[in-house]
Amino acid sequence: xxxxxxxxxxxxxxxxxxxxxxxxxxxxxxxxxxxxxxxxxxxxxxxxxxxxxxxxxxxxxxxxxxxxxxxxxxxxxxxxxxxxxxxxxxxxxxxxxxxxxxxxxxxxxxxxxxxxxxxxxxxxxxxxxxxxxxxxxxxxxxxxxxxxxxxxxxxxxxxxxxxxxxxxxxxxxxxxxxxxxxxxxxxxxxxxxxxxxxxxxxxxxxxxxxxxxxxxxxxxxxxxxxxxxxxxxxxxxxxxxxxxxxxxxxxxxxxxxxxxxxxxxxxxxxxxxxxxxxxxxxxxxxxxxxxxxxxx
Amino acid sequence: xxxxxxxxxxxxxxxxxxxxxxxxxxxxxxxxxxxxxxxxxxxxxxxxxxxxxxxxxxxxxxxxxxxxxxxxxxxxxxxxxxxxxxxxxxxxxxxxxxxxxxxxxxxxxxxxxxxxxxxxxxxxxxxxxxxxxxxxxxxxxxxxxxxxxxxxxxxxxxxxxxxxxxxxxxxxxxxxxxxxxxxxxxxxxxxxxxxxxxxxxxxxxxxxxxxx
Numbered sequence: 001x002x003x004x005x006x007x008x009x010x011x012x013x014x015x016x017x018x019x020x021x022x023x024x025x026x027x028x029x030x031x032x033x034x035x036x037x038x039x040x041x042x043x044x045x046x047x048x049x050x051x052x053x054x055x056x057x058x059x060x061x062x063x064x065x066x067x068x069x070x071x072x073x074x075x076x077x078x079x080x081x082x083x084x085x086x087x088x089x090x091x092x093x094x095x096x097x098x099x100x101x102x103x104x105x106x107x108x109x110x111x112x113x114x115x116x117x118x119x120x121x122x123x124x125x126x127x128x129x130x131x132x133x134x135x136x137x138x139x140x141x142x143x144x145x146x147x148x149x150x151x152x153x154x155x156x157x158x159x160x161x162x163x164x165x166x167x168x169x170x171x172x173x174x175x176x177x178x179x180x181x182x183x184x185x186x187x188x189x190x191x192x193x194x195x196x197x198x199x200x201x202x203x204x205x206x207x208x209x210x211x212x213x214x215x216x217x218x219x220x221x222x223x224x225x226x227x228x229x230x231x232x233x234x235x236x237x238x239x240x241x242x243x244x245x246x247x248x249x250x251x252x253x254x255x256x257x258x259x260x261x262x263x264x265x266x267x268x269x270x271x272x273x274x275x276x277x278x279x280x281x282x283x284x285x286x287x288x289x290x291x292x293x294x295x296x
Numbered sequence: 297x298x299x300x301x302x303x304x305x306x307x308x309x310x311x312x313x314x315x316x317x318x319x320x321x322x323x324x325x326x327x328x329x330x331x332x333x334x335x336x337x338x339x340x341x342x343x344x345x346x347x348x349x350x351x352x353x354x355x356x357x358x359x360x361x362x363x364x365x366x367x368x369x370x371x372x373x374x375x376x377x378x379x380x381x382x383x384x385x386x387x388x389x390x391x392x393x394x395x396x397x398x399x400x401x402x403x404x405x406x407x408x409x410x411x412x413x414x415x416x417x418x419x420x421x422x423x424x425x426x427x428x429x430x431x432x433x434x435x436x437x438x439x440x441x442x443x444x445x446x447x448x449x450x451x452x453x454x455x456x457x458x459x460x461x462x463x464x465x466x467x468x469x470x471x472x473x474x475x476x477x478x479x480x481x482x483x484x485x486x487x488x489x490x491x492x493x494x495x496x497x498x499x500x501x502x503x504x505x506x507x508x
Contacts, residue, residue, distance in 0.1 A: 062300045068307055081313055081357035085331070085348050085366035096297045221297045266297065273306040274298060291361045 057103050059220040061263055069278035072240070073233050073286040075267050080296060082272035083229055088296045091270040092118060093227035095240060097247060098264040099220050105258040109216040111209070112246040115238045118225045123161060124209055126202055127151060127175055127191065128168035135168075137203035148174055155180050160189070164209055167191035167198045215247075222247065229269065229296055233289040237281055240267075311465055315458035318351030318443055322359050323452040328381040329355070330365040332374075333434070339372030340436035347378075347439040358456060376435040378442065379428035380449060 070078075083091050099108070125145040128135045135146045145151060145162055148171055154160075165184065167175050175191065184190040191197040199205045215224040226239045244265070251260045268274035282289065331352075333344035348366060356364055369375075430449045434442045447453060458466065 067300065067304050077357065077360055078310065078313065080360060081353045084352045084356040084364050098297055223297075264300075266303070273310075274303050275307070276303075287360060294361045295363045 059101065059103060061098075061100060064264055064276065067276055070267075070275045071278060071280040071283035071286055072237060072267070073282045073289050073292065075275035075277060076233055076236065076292050077287060078275060079267070079269045079272040080229070080292060083269055083296065086229070086271060086296075088229040091229045092225045093229065093231070093236065093267065093269050095224055095226040095243060096266040096268065096274065097222045097244075097262060098266070099217065099222070099251075100259075100261045100263045101217075101220050102258055103220075105260075106254055107217040108222060108247065108250045108254065108260070109214075110246065110250050111212050111214040112243065113209075113212040114226065115242055116227065116231060116235045118213060118228060123163050124206055125151060125162035125165045125189075126168070126206060127165065127171050128202060129171070132168075135202075137201075137206075152180060155183055158183075160184070162189070165189040165191050165197065166202060166205055166209070168202055169198055169200050172198055215243075226267075232293040233281070240265075240277075309469065311462065311469060313353050313357050315456065315462050315466065316354060317440060318354035319358055319456040319458075320355065320447070321454045321456060322355070322362060323450055325382045326359075326362055326380060326450065327383040328363045328365070330367070330379045330381070330428070331377070331434075332367050332369070332379070333376040334372055334374055335368045335370055336372065341372070341376050343437045343439045343442055344376050344378075344434050347434070347442045350439060351443055376433065378432040378434050378446065380430040380432075380446070381426060382429040 079093070123144045126135065127148060128146060129148055152175070160183070172191070181190050197205075213224060215222050224243065226243055227236050231239070244262075247262070251262075254260060265277045265279075266274040267277050331344060331348060334341040337345060352364060356362070432442070432445045432449065434445070437445070447455075
């Protein structure tokens, strides 16, 4: 390489080449030393964002074939062993249902009344005139607070002594006028037609709510407490079945817009790991369900 | 929901609840076990708590129909006791004491079983008046010593030996644990090195910035 260059040099020393060389050289020299580190940084930062992947719009799902799945009785035997010595009124069975769904699609959200209720000490507030027919219905169905102005006043003073709030459709205007959205909204207590808490017939709604529980999909998973720790396998089976039926119904109602499928059902409890259910009540090696009926 | 890999790992480790010290089938006349100890470990209550956390799940797994109850008090000088209740009438053939009762969460305990920790009713039920057959003082004892004492009181109980496959699994699990511990050290070293280098670089860059 050295010889051709030395040969070419005398020929190619034209005005153009010389000028281009002379303009290039000082530039390189000027920036070389101080810019050394900054150039390194710049190149690395430039190459990284070029590799950016397309964001996925569904939740990642794993193949369940490799995981161990349990029959209900087996899972309950393990869970009861994990919950040994705990206070049975504070520990609960939980069900987690994983869906195959879009990340940004509509979510499943509803409430239902399980055949064997998990929590019974719910305080319900009904916004309707206390002396009206709806108000009386609500009281007889088990609402703890019934009224209009009195309740608005209490809430505005910051006294919120209820866990659910229902509004009769005739009282909705008054409620909106009272401007309680800023107080009740953050707690999720503000009645609205979207959540199904503005109703015409108060009685049945309250009755459903007393033993009922709400569920909603968050990040592709629906979680709900489905039983007390002292439930027998048969009771748990009924509860789980009715919950799954309600869920399937909700999903089918959404079906015209999106597709949601149930991917995995996991039973766990407050102090136990999650057991993936295989949909069976009893496996071939399971113990007799009668053994699990006793107190914990 | 917990990541499926983490969950699967937990389920693989379920072996610990099936085998190991404490995996025993109690004799049929045992109707209930209850423990009583402090909420804190001071004053010799550590063994009791460890027994509860490690051995009782195994006992409960093998004896699902025996109620086990724990009451914890707040004074370090209080008692640390393990009560064993027995009843003279033998159980029904399948080992269950209350097959005739469909559900216990709606009603209190039957006559032959002492009322135990039924849901919502632990503190509201009439306290159990029957005297425990055996009471073992478990203060200042290791959890293995407590198990030995329990076995001494109930010599008929049958210890469940792990099958060869389970033994193999246990060995594998132990190996895996050991390896993961070694790996953890390696990864930690690497991570610390990276962090140190990053820190040095940051310092160097800060100095150049200060100089310029």
